[in-house]
Amino acid sequence: MPKIKTHRGAAKRFSLTGTGKVKRNKAYASHILTKKTTKRKRNLRKSTILDARDTRGIKMLIPYM
Numbered sequence: 886m887p888k889i890k891t892h893r894g895a896a897k898r899f900s901l902t903g904t905g906k907v908k909r910n911k912a913y914a915s916h917i918l919t920k921k922t923t924k925r926k927r928n929l930r931k932s933t934i935l936d937a938r939d940t941r942g943i944k945m946l947i948p949y950m
Contacts, residue, residue: 892946899935899943901950907935907943 900908913921914929921929935943 889948891949895943895946896950899947899950901947902934907940908932909935 898909902908910932911929914926918926
């Protein structure tokens with residue numbers, strides 16, 4: 886059985902926690918920042934856990950992480 890290739894785009898965007906949950910960074914923090922409040926921009930810096938409904942698909946893209 887051949888090895889499964891890792892989806893490199895997904896590998897750069899997602900990582901696994903110790904308990905097996907998928908961690909991701911938040912979107913909308915790269916440009917057009919003048920109209921966003923300081924509090925909103927500060928909260929966009931934090932990472933978060935991926936929703937459970939999306940976890941299975943992402944884990945298939947990053948099988949060896």
